[in-house]
Amino acid sequence: MPSLADLTPPIALGALDGRYRKAVAPLVDHLSEPALNRTRLHVEIEWLIHLTSHGVVPGAGTLSAAEVESLRGLVGEFDQSAIDELAAIEAETVHDVKAIEYFLKRRLGDRLEGREDLAELVHFACTSEDINNLSYALMVQGAVRSVWLPCATELVEQVSGMARELADIPLLAHTHGQPATPTTMGKELAVLAFRLGRQLRHIAGAEYLGKLNGATGTFGAHLAAVPGADWQQISHDFVTGLGLTWNPLTTQIESHDWQAEVYADIARFNRVLHNLCTDIWSYISMGYFAQVRGQGTVGSSTMPHKVNPIRFENAEANLEVSNALLDVLASTLVTSRLQRDLTDSSMQRNIGPALGHSLLALDNVSRGLAGLDAAPAAMAADLDTNWEVLAEPIQSAMRALAAAGHPGMDNPYERLKELTRGRRIGQAELVEFVRGLGLPADVEERLAAMTPTTYVGIAPDLVAHLPN
Template sequence: YSLALRDAVARVVVPALESLLRALAEKAYRERLTVMVARTHGRPAVPTTLGKELAVHAYRLLASLRRVGDARLPGKVSGAVGTYAGLVEVFGDEALDVSRRLVESLGLVHWLATKQVIPHDDVSRLLHELALASMLLVDLCRDLWLLSTLGLVYPRPRGVGSSTMPQKSNPVELENAEGNLETASNMLSFLASRLLVSRLQRDLSDSTIRRNYGVALAHLLIGAKNLAAYLERMEVDREEIKLDLERHPEILAEAVQIRARLRGVDLLEEIRALGTGGAGYLERLAALLEMRGLRASEIIPRSAEEYLGLAPLIAELVYRLVHGERRGG
């Protein structure tokens, strides 16, 4: 099982996830300057860029893939109950060394102390990491779905849509990906936890459970491929993003209260009293500043682009990291 799982992950699952990671990082880089409203608790917060938000997900997946790549799976040749008795009869004092060399020749980690079955610890660590990677991608699916709901992104129309509503282009790959990835995460988490337990030397309950390795990995693979397909089809509605920024001038409030504090004026409660945006918000904000002896032109950012911090740079750095990994850097 260690050999089969190792090869399935290394030859099939990881390449699919790496391909998805590259596509995500490239999309993040292309959209690094696409300014948009960041939302916390579903409500407008401060300016960000679409590229930076995608880069967050790419960075998480990159870190997870590094841990998957570091995983080493176990092997054993230690006899019926892990005492090496049979090997000692044949190889004498060299029994342990023979066992170690054989296991390591297969590219596996030699476990010194075992029962009849090898402990599942190292395999469980790998499965837990793959479960984590699956849920990281579920998080990406849900963020993209919500951006689609807000009208900020949409899937490029294709041949298949709603059977009764011809105007719709549904994010079917995204929703398919979410379902498969969540299934994969739950299955992998169950396998990782359950297979740590085996009664005394062993029982056969693990045998039927292990046969689901492939099922769980298949759900992960399908989810990753569907998510990659959605990214390829995803378009950005730049006009709607611009309108969304115009609808929410309150996203500049943080910048205003920080700049005021730097000049020795605490406006937090007064800005809060102005409400959560709406028509005339910037005018009310400017009047408040002037009333407190501050020049509005110096305090209120001229545009959301002026209050992005390092957002574009973060997207660029993550892109470089991902492509450095691809080159082995």
């Protein structure tokens, strides 16, 4: 039997690079190993440009606009041949960042003819982590802002749209799995959309930090080489020029606290989305939503009638995997022994799968919601068989009257408990009970006319709290 590991093209080991590749492919441009090397090349080039443009190193020449453009073109031209060449260099150096340095130095002769004097300004005064921390910050920033956040925002808008459409559709609530005070489907979806939107605002406002200060964060090599330069200002301007926030106090590594914050926020969004999945799954089970679109799919291999809520179940599983990875990233990246250890290097290579499983869940939830139609008749039927939920407004009205000194309103809770607990009652029994309480005429008529369908308070109006 041939080994599957020997087949070409290589077979993906993980689901994200195999079965679900299409849904997560946009993240490859940001969080794959080639994306990391391309971003490292970008940082190295920008550092060289920064050093020469600001006359940091006395005697070093400056670059012309054409030379700057030519250097930056290396990033845009980064392709399979560059990937292969870097792999060959790294096989010799056994060091990924050093491979980038040598790769760029090889290109200087082509891009900057006659400027071999600048070769040693490539990676000048840098430790590997100076390049890596900036690269990861740019990569995660791009992945979150350009890929994950737009998809998450679109999903929240989709849920918000459903909430507005279903704002007036009465729904029997279930607290502890038991029939409870009615609400509307729109209001319940609005709760979830509001929660998700709040987390998105946290994520959209995230800070992405970076540092460039040498082997132990002291600018030691910088000052030894060029003691007259204001290296803190140079570092600040370079980091902020990349679109990041400058971190002035680090060990060899940037502390990764910002990463822990971003991953915790995305994990919290995932958990709220998981709650949406379980709620929608339950509503489908109750018949409150019909999965009417996409009927060509096979729900069960043996039961032809079934249309399984697979999108929401798939999303649940992927959200759980995503959170497991996000949680371990957030908890481990904030710790580094003394001035440096390499645990973060291996850990950060799991950022792509962490966001990938979340992105896959977003795709599944969106497709699942798009295949649903609300079933108001099923919701109304459940309401009509649970008239006992009106015990709450009746006893509440009696309490208010008792407080105002109206006679005969004693023990309202206990009297409604005796009427309703442990048994079903219908409209006739409830109206008879209300008529026998001796209520003021206006209150009696109001309560006698109330139905489970109309007892939704201001639920439809609450949907308006969703941002437009």
